[in-house]
Amino acid sequence: MDARISKTTEVDTRPLNNLLRRLSAADYALLAPHVTVDKAAASELLYSPGDDVQVVHFPCGPSLATFLVPNEDGRDVETILVGREGAVGGIVSEGFLPAYTRICVKFGGPFARIHVGKLEAAKQRSASLRNIFARYADCMLAQIFQSTACNAIHSIEQRTAKWILAAMERTGDDSSVPLTHEQLATLLGVGRSYASRVLQSFKAEGVLDTRRGSILVRNRDGLRLRACLCNDAVKMHFEEVLRGVYPTEEREAS
Numbered sequence: 001m002d003a004r005i006s007k008t009t010e011v012d013t014r015p016l017n018n019l020l021r022r023l024s025a026a027d028y029a030l031l032a033p034h035v036t037v038d039k040a041a042a043s044e045l046l047y048s049p050g051d052d053v054q055v056v057h058f059p060c061g062p063s064l065a066t067f068l069v070p071n072e073d074g075r076d077v078e079t080i081l082v083g084r085e086g087a088v089g090g091i092v093s094e095g096f097l098p099a100y101t102r103i104c105v106k107f108g109g110p111f112a113r114i115h116v117g118k119l120e121a122a123k124q125r126s127a128s129l130r131n132i133f134a135r136y137a138d139c140m141l142a143q144i145f146q147s148t149a150c151n152a153i154h155s156i157e158q159r160t161a162k163w164i165l166a167a168m169e170r171t172g173d174d175s176s177v178p179l180t181h182e183q184l185a186t187l188l189g190v191g192r193s194y195a196s197r198v199l200q201s202f203k204a205e206g207v208l209d210t211r212r213g214s215i216l217v218r219n220r221d222g223l224r225l226r227a228c229l230c231n232d233a234v235k236m237h238f239e240e241v242l243r244g245v246y247p248t249e250e251r252e253a254s
Helices: 003-012 018-022 025-034 116-125 127-153 156-171 181-188 192-204 220-226 230-241 247-253
Strands: 036-040 045-047 055-059 064-070 076-082 102-107 109-115 208-211 214-217
Touching: 018 127, 025 109, 025 116, 025 127, 055 064, 055 116, 064 156, 076 127, 076 156, 076 181, 102 156, 109 116, 116 127, 127 156, 127 230, 156 181, 156 192, 156 214, 156 220, 156 230, 156 247, 181 192, 192 208
Parallel strands: none
Antiparallel strands: 036 109, 045 102, 055 109, 064 076, 064 102, 208 214
């Protein structure tokens, strides 16, 4: 059998998570006996602040996880989305690791999971495995930095367009995202009525439409024109540091 075909077949049997599929066969073999895959429902809580992080969660396929920072007024503000390009919980740290934010399932679906201790043991046996996860941690940090800058300088309209595009890229759906007005408001850190007004302005321009529990994109190019370039900056960093892992880079790296 052709070696390339054999390698492709082996990778295709792994969970549909790009970070896991980026690993060499030898590195993935260290993890495979300890990886489980199950379904997670939307809004399922993975970690609360202060929890001991014992499990690493890898969103698969269209699943998304989100980091929410609780504030003194009782509101949660979302910072970043993580889809099949990454993982949440205990990526690089060893020993007791308390969660800083609330981490929830944004869009339900399959998640691959491995105990932090099993991942750490495998990393001790493989420098290349340590390197991949360290590189992913760098990409996640860049995403957090970019989100902080975006919230400081870009308009609500620009950020709305960016979040919708980011969610579409991670879920692989070119026409819609299962996002409610309330969820979008949390993403933006604004009230629901403000988020609804922004969506109404986009609808009036023919860029998108709304259905119960979802946003339908009518003009993706128009949406890109309304978005800031923060998501593009994150993708560029992923491409430089961990080529082929960010969803839109999959075909280029294959």
